[in-house]
Amino acid sequence: MAIALFTRDLRVHDNPVLHAACHAAREVVPLFVLDKAIVTGSSMSANRAAFLADALADVDSQLRDRNGCLVLRSGSVVNAVERIVADLGVGEVHLAADVSGYSQRREQALRDRLAGHGCKVHVQTNTITVVEPAAITPSGGGTHFAVFTPYYRRWVTVHSRPLLAAPDRITVPSIAAQPLPEPDEICSGQRSPHLPRGGETAGRRILHDWLAEPIHRYEQAHNDLAADGTSRLSPYLHFGCVSPTEAVRATDRSTPGGEAFIRQLAWRDFHHQVLAARPDTATADYRTHHDRWRRDDAAAQAWRDGRTGYPIIDAGMRQLQQEGWMHNRARLITASFLTKTLYLDWRCGARHFFELLVDADVANNQLNWQWVAGTGTDTRPNRILNPLRQAQRYDPSGDYVRRYLPELQDVRGPAVHQPWKIDPSRRAKLDYPDPIIDLRDGADHFRTARDKTGGKQ
Ligand SMILES: Cc1cc2nc3c(=O)[nH]c(=O)nc-3n(C[C@H](O)[C@H](O)[C@H](O)COP(=O)(O)OP(=O)(O)OC[C@H]3O[C@@H](n4cnc5c(N)ncnc54)[C@H](O)[C@@H]3O)c2cc1C
Numbered sequence: 001m002a003i004a005l006f007t008r009d010l011r012v013h014d015n016p017v018l019h020a021a022c023h024a025a026r027e028v029v030p031l032f033v034l035d036k037a038i039v040t041g042s043s044m045s046a047n048r049a050a051f052l053a054d055a056l057a058d059v060d061s062q063l064r065d066r067n068g069c070l071v072l073r074s075g076s077v078v079n080a081v082e083r084i085v086a087d088l089g090v091g092e093v094h095l096a097a098d099v100s101g102y103s104q105r106r107e108q109a110l111r112d113r114l115a116g117h118g119c120k121v122h123v124q125t126n127t128i129t130v131v132e133p134a135a136i137t138p139s140g141g142g143t144h145f146a147v148f149t150p151y152y153r154r155w156v157t158v159h160s161r162p163l164l165a166a167p168d169r170i171t172v173p174s175i176a177a178q179p180l181p182e183p184d185e186i187c188s189g190q191r192s193p194h195l196p197r198g199g200e201t202a203g204r205r206i207l208h209d210w211l212a213e214p215i216h217r218y219e220q221a222h223n224d225l226a227a228d229g230t231s232r233l234s235p236y237l238h239f240g241c242v243s244p245t246e247a248v249r250a251t252d253r254s255t256p257g258g259e260a261f262i263r264q265l266a267w268r269d270f271h272h273q274v275l276a277a278r279p280d281t282a283t284a285d286y287r288t289h290h291d292r293w294r295r296d297d298a299a300a301q302a303w304r305d306g307r308t309g310y311p312i313i314d315a316g317m318r319q320l321q322q323e324g325w326m327h328n329r330a331r332l333i334t335a336s337f338l339t340k341t342l343y344l345d346w347r348c349g350a351r352h353f354f355e356l357l358v359d360a361d362v363a364n365n366q367l368n369w370q371w372v373a374g375t376g377t378d379t380r381p382n383r384i385l386n387p388l389r390q391a392q393r394y395d396p397s398g399d400y401v402r403r404y405l406p407e408l409q410d411v412r413g414p415a416v417h418q419p420w421k422i423d424p425s426r427r428a429k430l431d432y433p434d435p436i437i438d439l440r441d442g443a444d445h446f447r448t449a450r451d452k453t454g455g456k457q
Contacts, residue, residue, distance in 0.1 A: 001025050001088055001173060005081060005095040006032045006070070007103070008361075009127050009240035010055040011200040012062045012166040016124035019164040021094045024122075027173045029084060030063055032056060034074035037102070039186055043354070043362075046189035047324040051198035051358045053183040055239050058199030060180055068170030072178045078109045085119045088173055092120045096127035096240075099272045100362045101279030130244045130265060131158045133273035144277035146377055148270050155266045160245050192324040195358060196235060203236030211250055218257035222264075223329050225315075225400035230328065231261065234359035237268065244268065268364060274377065275363040282362045283347065285375035293345035302436050303338055304352050306405075309435035311417055312391035313337050315404040322404070324358040329394050332372060336385035339373040341437060346373035388439065391417040407432045 002025035004018045010032075012018060021028045038044055060070035073080035081093060093114060095107070111121045125132040136154045138145055145151035183191070196202070210231045214221075221229025236242040248265055252258040275281060285291075302308045306317035316330030326334070331353075338349040350369040354360045370376025374383075391414075395401060398416035402409055407430055408416050415421065419432055 001027045001029070001090045003029045003031050003081060003084060003090050003093045005077075005093055006030065006059065007096055007098060007240075008238065009096045010052075010059050011203075011241050011243060012059065012066070013200065013204070014164045014243035014246045015166075015240075016127045016161075016164060017094045017096050018167060020122060020124055021092075022167045022170060024092055024094070027171050028068070029071050029088070029090065029172060029175060030059075030068060030170065031071045031073065031081070031084065032059070033077045033080045034072065034181060034186060035077050036075050039074075042351075044187045045355050045360070046183070046187050046191045047195055047356055047358050048360065049186035050183040050191050050195055051235055051239060051324075052186055053181055054198030054202070055200070055241050056180050058201050058241070062166070062200060063170060063172075066167055066170050068172045069177065070180070071172065071175055072180055074178070074181075077106055078113050081110060082113050082117070084175070085114055085117050088175065090119055092122055094122045094124055097123045097125045097132065098128055099133060099276035099279075101282065104276075104279065126161050126245060128240060128244075129269045129272045130160050130248050131155055131269050131273075133269075133276035136273075144273045145270065146274070147379060148267065148377065151270050151273070152263065152266050155269060156262075160248060163243075163246055163249060192320075192322055192356065194323045196232065196323075196325070198235065198239065198241065198358075200236075200241040203233065203241035206231070206233060206236065207242050207247060207250065215251070215257040215261055216255065219260040222260065223394050225327055225329055225395045226397060226403070228327070232325065234364075235325070237265075238359045238361045238364075271363040271367040274367055281370065281376075282366050286367070286370050286377060287375055287381070289375060289381070291343075291345075291373075291375070294343045296342065296344060299342050299436055300338075300344055300348055302433070303334070303342065303344075303349075307433050308337070308437075309420075309433045310337065310387045310439075311398075311401040311405055311408060311419065311432075312387050312395060315395075315401040318404040320353070320356050324356055326353075326357070327400075329390075330400075331368065333385050333387060333390045333394075335369055335372040337387055339369075340384045341387070341439070346370060346375065386439070388417060405432070 002021040004021035009015055009017055056070060063069050084090060107123060114121055135158060214229060217229055221227040233242055237244055244265055248262055251262055253262055306314040308314055313334050316326055316334040319330060320326045335349055338344050339346050346369045350366055353365055367376055371378045374381030396414060398414050401416050
């Protein structure tokens with residue numbers, strides 16, 4: 001008997017954990033533990049709870065189609081697994097290798113606890129990432145790559161493992177069932193009104209549709225805010241509803257869109273290998289410049305509320321509120337505004353993103369924030385994204401801004417990016433705030449010790 005311990009690999013197709021457990025044993029317990037440490041901690045949110053509840057229901061339904069079911073427990077993962085191991089005499093537990101400090105400690109705790117029961121723990125690599133973090137390291141030494149381009153050059157040379165079929169049939173031993181959770185039982189609170197539906201079925205459909213057509217425009221469209229021309233697969237990749245290996249293998253790398261898309265998936269692996277080697281970067285600077293961040297609660301709140309007076313920033317922040325997701329270009333611009341323009345601590349921004357993003361994960365969120373803040377792996381840590389120039393370049397018509405800011409609905413064309421230029425009598429009726437910081441006189445941001453070489457983009 002074996003346990004397939006699901007964590008953030010919530011799929012039956014191309015799942016090395018489920019595949020290995022089904023090959024190792026006649027009877028398999030497909031187990032998910034609603035981990036108390038995660039559910040009650042800051043890493044759970046109402047948005048992600050809704051997606052997770054969908055994803056669990058979908059795995060259960062797929063397992064039922066194969067004669068099985070998902071066994072749910074809640075509490076401590078280690079206690080829950082140990083209990084089943086002891087009660088049923090389970091011989092092995094399979095779970096996915098993961099990179100955060102928490103998951104590394106969880107894996108070790110499982111090994112320690114289950115050793116006393118004569119139960120083996122098998123950690124399946126290449127489940128959460130395409131290339132395992134330890135599989136490629138710099139030739140000059142070191143635990144990980146600190147720069148993306150050389151990492152990518154090596155990444156593309158690694159042959160990804162073959163795809164694994166979903167099991168035809170699963171025999172689950174007789175075990176008490178606990179009902180699957182409703183979103184509010186995982187985490188209550190206000191959810192964004194336009195969240196994507198979670199689960200493998202939805203994720204596979206999105207991947208299929210994406211590869212059939214829109215990917216061909218990806219290279220030109222991925223930075224165009226109004227075009228919304230990216231895959232929106234990130235939450236499905238985060239929860240493992242879609243296998244990153246399958247996404248790469250299904251993509252035609254010989255096309256410009258395919259190549260660009262695969263490169264983004266490599267960024268995901270890149271951040272995972274940084275976090276695996278440096279789990280402390282979830283909260284600590286990857287490369288500190290000893291910034292003494294300003295404290296300005298009113299500015300931080302205006303940023304969170306999407307009321308900074310800079311429409312491109314406010315549109316991004318409202319998209320986040322409404323959809324639990326934000327376009328990558330908007331993430332870059334809003335994060336740069338918080339850290340480089342307002343000079344507020346990246347952790348304050350990362351916390352807010354983590355609260356709302358359905359795709360939030362420690363590797364991609366914290367390390368992208370650090371990249372933008374200049375404390376991470378960016379080789380040009382002083383670059384500043386000027387919101388007006390970014391707006392002109394990536395939302396030239398102003399359509400993205402109008403989509404998310406109803407109060408500016410009637411301002412036509414690119415003029416929507418500079419509402420302070422609108423005739424004062426008309427402006428007074430707009431219910432839109434004045435800019436919280438003045439960038440019109442050429443000043444880009446609060447001056448800091450390390451911005452003397454800053455490049456404006
Ligand atoms: C400040 C900031 C915070 C971010 N936080 C997260 C986060 O919590 N979770 C998250 O998945 N991504 C995060 N990203 C990266 C990126 O913005 C999202 O992955 C992307 O917008 C998701 O949309 P998509 O699926 O349509 O992406 P696509 O453009 O279709 O890309 C395909 C996939 O590649 C991966 N990817 C793309 N860009 C990046 C990147 N820069 N870093 C890592 N992986 C990438 C994602 O898994 C994505 O789904 C963040 C970026 C910034 C600048």
